[in-house]
Amino acid sequence: MPNHIQLKDSHRETRINNARTITAVLLVMGLLGVILARYYALQVTEYEVYRTESERNRVQLQPLPPKRGLIYDRNGELLADNRPSFMLSIVREQVPDLDATLAELGEMLPISEGDLANFQKKLQRRRPYEAVPLRFRLTGKERALLAVNRYRLPGVVVDAQLLRYYPHGELFSHAIGYVGRINEEEVLYLDESDYRGTFHVGKVGVEKYYEDILHGDVGYQNVETNAHGRVLRVLERFDPKPGTDLVLHLDINVQRAAVDALGDRRGAVVAIDPLTGGVLALVSTPGFDTNLFVNGISSVDYSALRDSLDVPLFNRAIQGQYPPGSTIKPFMSMAGLESGLVTTETTVPDPGWYSLPGDSRKYRDWILRIRGTGHAPRVDMKMAIAESCDVYFYDLARRLTIDRMYDYLKPFGLGERTGIDTTNEGRGVLPSTRWKRDAMGQAWYPGETISAGIGQGYMLTSPMQLAVATSVMASKGVRRTPRLLYSIDGEPIAAPLLDPIVVPEEYWAAVYEGMVEVVHGKRGTAKALAKGIEYQMAGKTGTAQVIGIAQGAVYNEEDVAERHRHHGLFIAFAPAEAPTIAVAIIVENGGGSSAASPIARAVIDTWLFGHSGFGDSG
Amino acid sequence: MADYLRQMPHQGSADLARRPSAVSRFHIDIPLLLLLLALTAYGLIVLYSGSGKDMGAVIRQGRYFLLAYFIMFIVAQLSMGQIMRWAPWLYVAALGTLVAVMLVGVGAKGAQRWLSLGGFRFQPSEIMKLILPVTVAWYLADRTLPPRFLHIMVALILIGLPAALILQQPDLGTALLIAASGLFVLFIAGMGWRYIFGAVVLAVASAWPAWMFVLKDYQKQRILTMLDPESDKLGAGWNIIQSKTAIGSGGWDGKGWMKGTQSHLDFLPESHTDFIIAVMSEEFGLRGVLVLMAIYLLILLRGFLIGVRAQSSFGRMMAGSLTLTFFVYIFVNMGMVAGLLPVVGVPLPLVSAGGTSVVTLMAGFGILMAISTEKSTGPR
Numbered sequence: 001m002p003n004h005i006q007l008k009d010s011h012r013e014t015r016i017n018n019a020r021t022i023t024a025v026l027l028v029m030g031l032l033g034v035i036l037a038r039y040y041a042l043q044v045t046e047y048e049v050y051r052t053e054s055e056r057n058r059v060q061l062q063p064l065p066p067k068r069g070l071i072y073d074r075n076g077e078l079l080a081d082n083r084p085s086f087m088l089s090i091v092r093e094q095v096p097d098l099d100a101t102l103a104e105l106g107e108m109l110p111i112s113e114g115d116l117a118n119f120q121k122k123l124q125r126r127r128p129y130e131a132v133p134l135r136f137r138l139t140g141k142e143r144a145l146l147a148v149n150r151y152r153l154p155g156v157v158v159d160a161q162l163l164r165y166y167p168h169g170e171l172f173s174h175a176i177g178y179v180g181r182i183n184e185e186e187v188l189y190l191d192e193s194d195y196r197g198t199f200h201v202g203k204v205g206v207e208k209y210y211e212d213i214l215h216g217d218v219g220y221q222n223v224e225t226n227a228h229g230r231v232l233r234v235l236e237r238f239d240p241k242p243g244t245d246l247v248l249h250l251d252i253n254v255q256r257a258a259v260d261a262l263g264d265r266r267g268a269v270v271a272i273d274p275l276t277g278g279v280l281a282l283v284s285t286p287g288f289d290t291n292l293f294v295n296g297i298s299s300v301d302y303s304a305l306r307d308s309l310d311v312p313l314f315n316r317a318i319q320g321q322y323p324p325g326s327t328i329k330p331f332m333s334m335a336g337l338e339s340g341l342v343t344t345e346t347t348v349p350d351p352g353w354y355s356l357p358g359d360s361r362k363y364r365d366w367i368l369r370i371r372g373t374g375h376a377p378r379v380d381m382k383m384a385i386a387e388s389c390d391v392y393f394y395d396l397a398r399r400l401t402i403d404r405m406y407d408y409l410k411p412f413g414l415g416e417r418t419g420i421d422t423t424n425e426g427r428g429v430l431p432s433t434r435w436k437r438d439a440m441g442q443a444w445y446p447g448e449t450i451s452a453g454i455g456q457g458y459m460l461t462s463p464m465q466l467a468v469a470t471s472v473m474a475s476k477g478v479r480r481t482p483r484l485l486y487s488i489d490g491e492p493i494a495a496p497l498l499d500p501i502v503v504p505e506e507y508w509a510a511v512y513e514g515m516v517e518v519v520h521g522k523r524g525t526a527k528a529l530a531k532g533i534e535y536q537m538a539g540k541t542g543t544a545q546v547i548g549i550a551q552g553a554v555y556n557e558e559d560v561a562e563r564h565r566h567h568g569l570f571i572a573f574a575p576a577e578a579p580t581i582a583v584a585i586i587v588e589n590g591g592g593s594s595a596a597s598p599i600a601r602a603v604i605d606t607w608l609f610g611h612s613g614f615g616d617s618g
Numbered sequence: 619m620a621d622y623l624r625q626m627p628h629q630g631s632a633d634l635a636r637r638p639s640a641v642s643r644f645h646i647d648i649p650l651l652l653l654l655l656a657l658t659a660y661g662l663i664v665l666y667s668g669s670g671k672d673m674g675a676v677i678r679q680g681r682y683f684l685l686a687y688f689i690m691f692i693v694a695q696l697s698m699g700q701i702m703r704w705a706p707w708l709y710v711a712a713l714g715t716l717v718a719v720m721l722v723g724v725g726a727k728g729a730q731r732w733l734s735l736g737g738f739r740f741q742p743s744e745i746m747k748l749i750l751p752v753t754v755a756w757y758l759a760d761r762t763l764p765p766r767f768l769h770i771m772v773a774l775i776l777i778g779l780p781a782a783l784i785l786q787q788p789d790l791g792t793a794l795l796i797a798a799s800g801l802f803v804l805f806i807a808g809m810g811w812r813y814i815f816g817a818v819v820l821a822v823a824s825a826w827p828a829w830m831f832v833l834k835d836y837q838k839q840r841i842l843t844m845l846d847p848e849s850d851k852l853g854a855g856w857n858i859i860q861s862k863t864a865i866g867s868g869g870w871d872g873k874g875w876m877k878g879t880q881s882h883l884d885f886l887p888e889s890h891t892d893f894i895i896a897v898m899s900e901e902f903g904l905r906g907v908l909v910l911m912a913i914y915l916l917i918l919l920r921g922f923l924i925g926v927r928a929q930s931s932f933g934r935m936m937a938g939s940l941t942l943t944f945f946v947y948i949f950v951n952m953g954m955v956a957g958l959l960p961v962v963g964v965p966l967p968l969v970s971a972g973g974t975s976v977v978t979l980m981a982g983f984g985i986l987m988a989i990s991t992e993k994s995t996g997p998r
């Protein structure tokens with residue numbers, strides 16, 4: 001341009017440009033070197049770190065919870081089933097704002113404080129990308145709501161899961177127990193890996209006792225998931241080993257007969273097959289719907305059960321402790337025969353009362369109040385059992401002394417846990433001088449031996465113990481640990497055998513004679529049961545005095561009156577010539593044994609014939 | 619004076635020293651073309667995987683490339699004289715469209731970058747990427763080099779106007795790229811080192827006020843995220859964590875084509891656009907990255923060589939600036955995906971899916987070819 005003073009020097013400009021271009025080349029090479037170094041660092045130096053990270057992204061280890069073993073009764077009737085149930089879980093990694101999501105879910109469906117607390121606890125222990133359950137047992141409506149709002153709730157998953165279901169609810173509540181959500185204490189002792197993906201564990205009863213067998217072994221699968229947590233394919237799979245199905249000795253018909261016969265009374269029935277030691281019925285009323293516990297019982301339902309005067313959660317059959325009353329007499333008779341203190345010929349004078357030599361105190365026979373006199377001028381063993389003569393056993397007890405009584409009664413399993421395959425078994429008390437010294441720090445008084453002779457005083461037994469003792473009686477001394485479990489995988493599991501009671505055959509016959517007379521004799525205390533009976537039943541009635549009121553609670557007048565009535569007891573086995581069932585029954589505050597004995601007839605009839613018409617006509 | 623220096627191109631037939639060839643007649647730089655074709659092919663292969671085996675995306679990108687190569691050929695036919703004559707007018711027009719964008723532009727993701735003309739949408743800032751260096755080079759070509767202070771100031775105004783307009787959109791990445799393309803012209807022109815160092819010192823000194831007053835929150839967040847991606851693992855940091863994981867897990871050998879788990883399982887965001895280098899790194903490993911960098915390096919060296927061989931200082935400045943700008947794309951993209959630089963929307967040149975940047979870049983290579991062939995066809 002004309003007004004430019006300086007002439008452009010093209011060579012100089014070329015030199016300048018080229019020098020700068022060369023500078024640029026060096027700069028570019030240097031910076032590319034930086035980039036290269038960075039990629040080298042990521043891809044070579046830190047390769048392992050990122051490879052692991054990308055695998056963690058891609059591959060998720062998912063636990064495959066095993067299917068819990070089913071429980072059947074001896075007829076193949078399903079007692080504990082698994083049913084699909086839907087649960088709501090959250091994958092924390094995929095939720096942008098957990099609090100907001102929880103709040104939103106809370107508006108859609110009920111989520112209790114307990115659910116939230118459980119969820120928060122599990123959240124702390126989860127693995128990355130593991131779905132943590134928040135709500136169980138979603139209703140169809142709740143599932144629909146969640147499905148509609150799914151797009152707004154990333155990380156919220158609805159899964160189907162198999163959940164325990166008890167088709168017979170209340171009927172077997174105390175016989176098989178139930179499962180419930182794993183709680184904090186259980187987390188501590190359960191094998192963490194074995195229970196990954198499992199949310200329930202046996203809490204009581206057979207469900208707890210056989211937890212190991214029922215649970216099975218957890219499986220795993222490695223799945224490839226995308227960034228949204230969707231499972232794209234299964235890379236590797238180790239199938240879970242399902243829990244083993246259990247078949248129990250329980251017979252639903254016998255169980256139902258017992259429950260029906262008890263009706264709305266409080267009580268317990270235990271029936272045992274003396275040939276196998278198998279428990280045919282285990283009833284405690286009132287029961288409760290075990291299904292309530294499977295997913296965490298609501299606090300309202302729970303307080304109702306817990307605070308009920310009838311204590312439905314209490315398993316009377318094995319936890320209950322009752323004085324055996326006169327049901328002890330057959331066993332006392334056996335003790336008398338074994339000790340040689342009495343024979344079948346021995347008779348005892350019965351004025352209707354008994355007193356210790358040199359003691360003016362009168363121990364009354366129950367019949368005195370009714371007839372004003374004794375059972376007969378002289379009473380032998382058969383009559384003493386059949387008519388439940390107290391004086392005969394007062395005398396026998398005195399002669400035996402408490403410690404020898406203890407020695408002879410103990411083999412029948414009284415006053416100790418039977419070892420049945422369920423939980424929470426009570427121990428009972430078979431008193432002795434030593435027991436009293438240890439337990440109470442006191443010496444034994446001779447008068448206490450007298451009341452012990454008719455199953456009163458310190459003596460306490462559970463219906464299960466009474467049933468076991470009756471079963472030992474029925475099997476003529478063969479002792480077995482009672483078993484609910486009949487077979488695993490079709491393999492019968494024999495009840496453990498204990499040392500038998502070996503006595504001459506005629507001793508058994510003598511006691512049987514008396515017990516048969518109880519039912520079939522003209523003056524038997526349970527002769528009402530003989531009506532229309534087609535087999536020989538051996539039994540023994542009992543009445544237990546109610547001393548105090550459980551738990552010292554305050555009841556109203558009406559309740560006190562009812563709850564002060566005597567407990568009715570009855571033990572029996574049949575058919576007497578070849579027993580296949582032994583039962584023990586207690587009806588709390590039934591007033592007397594007549595409340596309990598008809599139940600035995602119903603249970604035994606049902607076991608022997610599949611049904612019972614007894615008592616239908618009134 | 620410019621006319622005096624400029625060597626008007628002759629027709630190929632007039633060149634006595636060389637055998638006339640179709641190639642020289644069509645102003646094609648064969649090495650550059652071959653390198654670009656190699657890059658295109660490599661890019662499309664990676665894109666097929668990065669887009670989730672979407673053949674449609676590959677075909678669409680292929681069409682963009684056809685268009686871009688066509689535009690490159692057209693631009694390559696221009697003479698330096700034509701380019702210089704049009705430069706100021708194009709600059710004014712482009713500036714006008716940027717103003718128009720500000721007034722009637724179409725927004726996307728909170729930024730107004732697009733201008734819609736009869737159903738055809740385009741991004742004026744993209745055109746500016748080419749026009750600005752041309753304009754600055756045109757301005758400086760008439761001055762004595764190295765440029766004096768006054769000329770540097772004028773050039774800075776030429777650079778500042780479009781950069782400021784684009785920053786308003788807001789599009790920090792593009793504004794910086796455009797400013798850089800103009801500054802590179804000044805650099806090749808021989809702007810004194812004292813100015814350059816002065817500018818660097820000024821830039822460092824202004825970092826704090828820029829942080830306080832200029833940068834928007836989301837821009838600050840990007841920088842913070844780059845420095846510590848773990849601080850927001852599921853939010854802003856996610857992209858960078860996942861892209862680093864993709865790159866690192868590729869190792870030396872790579873996981874194999876279409877076997878990248880990070881991209882195919884959706885862990886990697888934007889796997890077919892800005893983050894495509896992560897797909898390549900994951901599937902082809904460091905080996906694949908080295909191949910890409912080798913191609914890029916050869917293209918850059920070819921670009922610089924064209925600059926060194928250029929007849930005019932205009933050509934030298936243009937070639938240097940275009941090549942350096944191309945490099946900035948590479949550096950910023952590869953740096954941000956690897957967590958070296960904050961995440962700004964800069965594609966990996968000629969590999970990332972997208973039409974506009976491909977067309978702009980190829981038009982730039984058209985200018986490079988025009989510069990290159992100007993020499994080979996003109997007498998010395």
